Amino acid sequence: MDEILAAAGFKRNPFKFRESSGDPHLVDYIVNSETFALAWADEPALILAAAGAGKTAMRIFTARTCWTSLGRKHPFPLPYYLPQHFDGATFFSREAHLQAIVRAGAASLLLGLAYRPEYLLNAAPEIRLQTARLLANHLPSPLRRYLEILQEEQNVQALPPLLDRAYVLPEPPSRAVLLEMCTVLGEALAQLPSYPGSPGQAFTDLTTLLLDGYQFRSILLLLDGVDGFADLGQDAALTCQALAPVVECIPAWTKEKVYFKGFLPLEMSAAFQAAFKDIWELSNIRLIHWEPDELAGMLRRRVAKATGGNFGSLDAISSPALRDVETQLVKECPALPRHVIIFAERVLLAAYQRCEGHFIQISPEDIETARKGFPPHS
Amino acid sequence: MTPTWIEMNFPIYWINSNMSETTQEPLGRQVFDRLRSEYETGWLSNVYVKPSSYAAMSGMRSIVVFGAEGSGKTALALTLVQEALQQDAAAPLVIDWQPAFPDLSQPQDALVHAFFNQAMAASALALCRHIGQAPDRLKAAPRWVQTTAAWFVHRYLVDLDYTLSRLEEEVTPEGMTLLEQIAGQAPANVLSDQATIAQLLAELVRCLQRLGRGGVWVMIAGLDAWVQANESATVRVFKALLSTLALFEEPGFSIKLFAPAQIKAPLLASSGVMRRRLDDFVLDWSSVQLNEMVYRRLGAALLGAGQHVSLQDLCLSPETVQWVEKYGGNSPRGWLELSGKVLDEFLSCGGQQPLTEEQCTALLQRNPPRLRLDLTGDLVFLGYSPVTNIQPAAYRLLKYLYTHPSRRCTRQELYYRGYRGLDHEPRHSTDAGYEVPAAWGGTLETTLSRLRQAIEPDPDEPVYLVTERGKGFLHLENSW
Numbered sequence: 001m002d003e004i005l006a007a008a009g010f011k012r013n014p015f016k017f018r019e020s021s022g023d024p025h026l027v028d029y030i031v032n033s034e035t036f037a038l039a040w041a042d043e044p045a046l047i048l049a050a051a052g053a054g055k056t057a058m059r060i061f062t063a064r065t066c067w068t069s070l071g072r073k074h075p076f077p078l079p080y081y082l083p084q085h086f087d088g089a090t091f092f093s094r095e096a097h098l099q100a101i102v103r104a105g106a107a108s109l110l111l112g113l114a115y116r117p118e119y120l121l122n123a124a125p126e127i128r129l130q131t132a133r134l135l136a137n138h139l140p141s142p143l144r145r146y147l148e149i150l151q152e153e154q155n156v157q158a159l160p161p162l163l164d165r166a167y168v169l170p171e172p173p174s175r176a177v178l179l180e181m182c183t184v185l186g187e188a189l190a191q192l193p194s195y196p197g198s199p200g201q202a203f204t205d206l207t208t209l210l211l212d213g214y215q216f217r218s219i220l221l222l223l224d225g226v227d228g229f230a231d232l233g234q235d236a237a238l239t240c241q242a243l244a245p246v247v248e249c250i251p252a253w254t255k256e257k258v259y260f261k262g263f264l265p266l267e268m269s270a271a272f273q274a275a276f277k278d279i280w281e282l283s284n285i286r287l288i289h290w291e292p293d294e295l296a297g298m299l300r301r302r303v304a305k306a307t308g309g310n311f312g313s314l315d316a317i318s319s320p321a322l323r324d325v326e327t328q329l330v331k332e333c334p335a336l337p338r339h340v341i342i343f344a345e346r347v348l349l350a351a352y353q354r355c356e357g358h359f360i361q362i363s364p365e366d367i368e369t370a371r372k373g374f375p376p377h378s
Numbered sequence: 379m380t381p382t383w384i385e386m387n388f389p390i391y392w393i394n395s396n397m398s399e400t401t402q403e404p405l406g407r408q409v410f411d412r413l414r415s416e417y418e419t420g421w422l423s424n425v426y427v428k429p430s431s432y433a434a435m436s437g438m439r440s441i442v443v444f445g446a447e448g449s450g451k452t453a454l455a456l457t458l459v460q461e462a463l464q465q466d467a468a469a470p471l472v473i474d475w476q477p478a479f480p481d482l483s484q485p486q487d488a489l490v491h492a493f494f495n496q497a498m499a500a501s502a503l504a505l506c507r508h509i510g511q512a513p514d515r516l517k518a519a520p521r522w523v524q525t526t527a528a529w530f531v532h533r534y535l536v537d538l539d540y541t542l543s544r545l546e547e548e549v550t551p552e553g554m555t556l557l558e559q560i561a562g563q564a565p566a567n568v569l570s571d572q573a574t575i576a577q578l579l580a581e582l583v584r585c586l587q588r589l590g591r592g593g594v595w596v597m598i599a600g601l602d603a604w605v606q607a608n609e610s611a612t613v614r615v616f617k618a619l620l621s622t623l624a625l626f627e628e629p630g631f632s633i634k635l636f637a638p639a640q641i642k643a644p645l646l647a648s649s650g651v652m653r654r655r656l657d658d659f660v661l662d663w664s665s666v667q668l669n670e671m672v673y674r675r676l677g678a679a680l681l682g683a684g685q686h687v688s689l690q691d692l693c694l695s696p697e698t699v700q701w702v703e704k705y706g707g708n709s710p711r712g713w714l715e716l717s718g719k720v721l722d723e724f725l726s727c728g729g730q731q732p733l734t735e736e737q738c739t740a741l742l743q744r745n746p747p748r749l750r751l752d753l754t755g756d757l758v759f760l761g762y763s764p765v766t767n768i769q770p771a772a773y774r775l776l777k778y779l780y781t782h783p784s785r786r787c788t789r790q791e792l793y794y795r796g797y798r799g800l801d802h803e804p805r806h807s808t809d810a811g812y813e814v815p816a817a818w819g820g821t822l823e824t825t826l827s828r829l830r831q832a833i834e835p836d837p838d839e840p841v842y843l844v845t846e847r848g849k850g851f852l853h854l855e856n857s858w
Contacts, residue, residue, distance in 0.1 A: 001433065018654065022629040051653045083624045084576045088487025140569055140577050145522060152520035161584050165629070227649070228623040338654055349433040373431045373659055 001352045001360075008317050008360050014299075014306035015345035018338055020057035021081075021166035026064075028305040036061065038286050042075070042218045044250050044260045044279070048269050049288035051227060052338030055263040056081075058288065059224045060166045062261070063108075066220065067116060067169050075259075076112070076216035079164060080104045083228040089238075094245035098199035101221065101246075105206045106138035107163040110146060114156045115169040117181035119214055125188075127213040132188035134206060139163075143189055147182045154179065207258055218257040227265045236271035247276050250283075290335050296326040298337060299344055314344075318362040325362060332371055346370035402682040407725070409679040410718030413711050415453035424683035425674040426457050427667050431659050435634075436461065438470070438593050440626045442635040442651065444642040445661030447602055448711030448762065451636040454661065455599045458634065468592030470632070471508055475500040475596050479604075482611055489615060490622045494575055495534070497596055501582060502534035506541060506557055508589065510549025513556040515589045526585040529565040575624040583630035593630030605638045613644045620648035626655035640754075665703065668713045672702070675714060679721060680729075689717060692724045695738035705747035705761030712762025719745050746841040749833065749857040751780045758833070765832055771797060772829040779843070779854040786851035790815075793822045826852075 005013055017023035038045045039062040049055045063077035078101070082091065085100035109131070113120045120128060135143045140163070149158050156172045173181075210216050223246065226232075232239045240247075243262075250260045264272065266287065273280045290298075303326075304312035314325040322328065329347060333339040350366040405421055415422060429450075435441050436458055445451045463469050480492035505527060509516050516524060535541050538561040546554060569577055583593055604612045616637070619625070625633060633656065637645060642660070650656050663671075669688075676692070677685035689699045698720060706713035723741045724733055733741065747761030756773065758765040768776070778796030779787065787796070794803045794811065797818075804812035830837040844855050 017629075019627055019629070021627065083574075083627070085574060087491065087574050087622075087624065090487070140573060141581075142567060145525075145566075145568065149520075149522045152522055158584075162580050165580070225623075227653075342654055342657070346431075346434055350430070353428070353430070353433040369430055373434070 001349065001357075004352060004357065004360050005348075009310045010306050011308050012306050013345070013348075014302040015341050015348065018341050018345070020054075020060050021164075023057075024168050025305060026057055026060055028301070035286050035288055036065075038284050039220075039222075039261055040065065040075070041284070042257070042259055044254055044262075044283040046262045046264060046272070046280070046283045046285045047288060048264050048266045048285065050266045050336060052334075052336040053266075053288045053290065054337050055265075055288065056166075056224055057337070059222045059261075059263045062220065063167065063222060064169060067112065073215065073217040075218045075220045076108070076210045076214070077220050077222060078105050078108050079166070079222045079224065081164075082223070082225040084164070084225070086229070089229045089232045089242055092242050092245070094249075095199050097246045098203045102134075102138050102199065102202045102206050103140070105210075106135050107140075108167065109206075109210070110135055110139065110143075111159060111163055111167040113181060113185070114150060114159050114178065115172060117173050117177050120181050120184060121177075123213065127209070128184060128188040129191060130205070130209050130213060132185055133192050134202070134209060135185075136189055136192060138202065144186070147186050147189075150178060150182050207256060211257055218259055220259055220261055221253070222261050222263065224263040226268070234267070236265075236268045237275070239268055240271050240275040244275070247279055250279050254282075290337065292327070292330045292335060295330045295335060295337060295340050296324075299326040299329065299340060302341075314362060317360055319364075321364055322362060322367075328367065332367065332374070343370060343374055346374055402684075404680055404682050405678045407679065407718075407721070409675045410714060410721055413448075413714050413718070415450070415456050418453075419456060421678065421683065422453060422456060423460060425671070425678050426453060427671045427674065428457070429454065429659075429661060429663070429667070434657060435659060438595075438630060438632045440631075440633045440650075440656035441659060442620065442637055442645060442656060443659045443661055444637050444639045444645075446639045446709065448709045449639075449661045449663075450710045451661060452599055453710075455597055455634065455636050459595070459597065462595065465592070468587075468590075470593050470595040471501075471504050471586050471591045473497070473500045473504045473594060473596045475598050476600070477598065477615075479608075479611060480615065482614065486618045490618050493615060493619055494622075494625070498530075498534045498578065498582075499536075501594060501596070502531050503541060503545075505582075505586070506531055506535070507545055507548055508586075508591065509560070510545055510553030510557050512590070513550065513553040516556065519588050523585050523588045525566045526568050526581055527589070528560045528563065529568040530582060530585065531560055532565045575622065576628065579624070579628040579631045583628055587630060593632060596631075596633045597636075598633065599636040601636070602638050605641055609641065613641050616641070617644055617648045620645060620650040620656065623650055623653065623655055626650050663708050663710060665708075668706065668708065668710060671710055672713055672717045676717065676721060689720060691732065692720055693733040693738045693741075695733070695735045698733070698738045698742065701742055705763050707759070707762030707764065709762040716745075716747070716761065742835075746835065746856045749780075749842050749854070751777060751857075753777070753781070760833060768832045769825075769828060771825050772832065774799065775825055776829055776833075776854075779852065780857060783854060783857065786846065786849075786853050789819070789822055789850060789852070792852060793818050797822060797825065 002013065017025075020026055035047060035058055039047060039058055047055060047058060059079060063079050066075050066077040080101055081104070085103060091097055091100065113131070120131065123131070132143065139146065146159065146162070149162070150156065154175045156178055157168070160167045207219060210219055226239055226243065232242065246260070253260060299314070300312050303314055315323060318325050329344050330340055333343045347362060347366050347370045348360065350369040351360045351362045354363070354366060354369070355361065409421070409425065412418070435443065435454070443451060443454065459472050463472065475497050477493060477496055480489055482489070484492065509527065516527060531538070542554065542557050542561060545557070549557065568581060586594060601612065616635070620635075625631070639660070645651065646658060651658050673686040673688055676687035676689070680687050689702060693699070702713060702716045702720070706716050719741065720733075723737065727733060727737060747763070750759040751757070752759070758768055758773070758776065775792060775796045778792065791803055794800045798811070800811055802811075804810060806812060826843065827837070830840055830843055833842055834840045841856055842854060843852060845852050
């Protein structure tokens with residue numbers, strides 16, 4: 001279908017990525033500046049939304065913005081996406097959480113340094129050593145292997161798919177600077193003795209390195225993926241129990257400039273408020289909600305970006321019987337971006353199949369076909 | 379060892395040599411012979427009709443497709459794989475995964491891990507096959523790709539020597555040499571034993587993409603037998619699988635599950651489906667699509683691939699066409715099975731002229747659609763078409779006869795055991811449950827009459843509820 005879309009004026013499929021973490025163009029059409037302000041600020045926050053409403057998109061946008069904002073003193077983003085670190089709901093202990101957070105922090109640091117090597121290259125030797133130690137002890141694969149990958153591929157984009165595919169930043173470094181970073185880090189690694197440490201000590205080492213060593217303004221601990229575990233299912237109380245070791249640290253962490261940002265399922269809000277009353281009152285809270293015209297606007301933005309501005313609505317590739325296609329598509333779905341995006345792609349695919357792969361012109365029949373195969377789920 | 383589904387259906391020689399070939403010779407009766415896609419791989423692409431949502435099912439999306447038996451799940455799976463493998467660039471590595479039931483007493487996360495390890499073992503085997511068939515790709519790849527591939531193979535294949543012996547006929551000599559080198563060397567460490575599903579999938583997909591594959595497709599089909607054997611266990615394991623979101627978040631990893639319709643409701647409640655991490659489809663067909671299937675198969679049988687022949691071309695009687703449409707239900711297998719009978723008759727009568735009205739009538743009389751009961755759902759089918767106008771009392775009679783196929787039933791037996799559900803037949807007025815025949819005779823006859831009205835093509839000439847003349851015994855014929 002990509003060839004047909006190209007013939008229709010698209011540079012890419014505007015609805016290909018229904019999962020934010022895989023979408024390199026996310027920043028082109030993210031909205032909701034008020035929610036972002038909350039996610040970015042140096043204070044704890046809870047951002048609540050239904051599944052598919054854009055929690056992860058906001059989390060990713062926040063993390064990317066940390067590295068793309070102007071000025072040197074910006075927060076260090078530490079995405080803590082639970083399904084990346086746990087296969088089942090086995091994170092009921094403080095130790096388990098801290099170990100995973102340190103692993104997430106190590107991954108985030110390596111990715112950050114790969115995209116912005118100047119941080120390491122301008123760091124003092126002791127900071128480089130501490131960095132190498134942290135990375136050597138807490139990455140999923142040996143640090144030397146990741147350095148080898150960067151040196152062989154000579155492209156920073158080789159790293160995110162292995163560590164955090166959402167960690168894709170603009171303006172990657174030149175090959176020479178990237179290789180220099182690898183050399184420097186490899187030299188520091190060669191000087192290290194083994195040092196596993198305790199999870200608590202490792203967490204302290206991580207925060208000290210980031211705040212004191214690299215002089216980041218703060219650390220944003222971006223918790224996400226709570227609803228990714230079948231074991232927890234619909235049990236909000238059990239989920240709160242699983243998160244308790246982390247939530248209980250929020251006041252102490254706040255004093256240390258580690259700001260908790262919880263991107264949580266909306267269904268958890270009552271249970272969370274009941275279980276963590278103090279934290280609830282301490283935090284800034286926002287609910288992500290979409291109006292139909294906002295969803296239609298999101299679709300149009302995707303179309304506009306995917307066509308490079310050639311046109312900004314699916315009306316351009318629809319039959320005369322259809323007008324304001326995006327508004328019509330939004331009416332067919334629950335008011336959630338993921339559902340709307342999937343439905344829009346289904347309509348494109350139906351049109352592609354109906355036209356037997358020769359061209360795409362969306363007709364009312366295609367919306368009907370997509371509707372039949374798209375039962376509403378909660 | 380039993381050949382896997384892919385090995386049975388896509389032996390490498392077939393993939394390499396026959397994918398793009400279409401024969402112009404008539405294929406003959408074989409097109410309607412077995413009506414099981416597993417045996418039709420040589421020409422299926424010439425006659426296949428795609429379902430309405432086909433475009434949405436292909437690509438790197440994870441999907442679950444629900445369909446009744448005979449709805450075409452296997453044909454769909456084969457066609458998706460065939461077209462994917464025909465891509466010039468970035469064809470996925472197709473994994474045939476034939477799951478084995480894990481220990482069901484395990485907690486859910488252990489269940490998922492057991493299943494995942496099976497899938498990874500199947501992936502490792504496919505990776506070995508790919509390396510063996512294209513060794514230059516691995517040799518030219520960066521060192522980290524080579525070490526990742528070697529590590530993956532060692533981690534998930536327990537007996538490498540045996541595995542390589544299985545692959546000997548599928549790989550090149552150079553490829554086998556390379557595989558033996560991999561097997562003989564201890565791999566470098568890539569991920570720890572505590573690596574998560576997300577981390578393992580990311581490494582596997584990146585490795586494969588650098589070896590020239592677009593990603594991974596894990597095909598899971600053939601579950602009808604599972605469901606028949608143990609429906610609740612099947613639902614439990616697959617619901618757990620579909621609720622493990624990490625399996626559906628790696629862009630280059632796709633699970634394509636083809637499941638029987640009867641487990642649709644519980645699987646739709648899995649969180650992966652509800653959160654739209656994977657797409658669900660129901661395989662159903664319009665009469666237009668079913669007619670198209672018949673056109674293409676008849677055309678392929680009589681004239682060659684790409685030709686169309688309609689039932690109307692084979693028979694002058696519109697009733698025959700209606701017979702196929704009515705008793706084929708909305709099942710491809712149903713339509714093709716009945717159309718095959720028309721083709722047989724056409725060929726046996728010389729194959730030169732359409733069947734006359736008399737020939738058509740004789741054909742229909744000799745081939746009453748099979749009567750079938752779904753005892754789980756209390757459903758009645760004639761051919762593949764559900765019968766919906768059977769009253770409960772009539773159904774009880776039918777069910778009794780159906781579940782006692784070898785019995786020649788008296789009316790007395792039918793009334794007491796079938797209609798009333800007793801476990802005995804009272805014979806005397808002093809027996810529990812006894813009724814004088816005059817009291818129930820009319821009721822029974824009325825119910826039998828209603829049953830005949832519902833299922834018999836001609837109630838006066840029954841072909842299902844047959845009474846032995848002069849003896850009064852009733853039995854069921856033409857059922858299965």
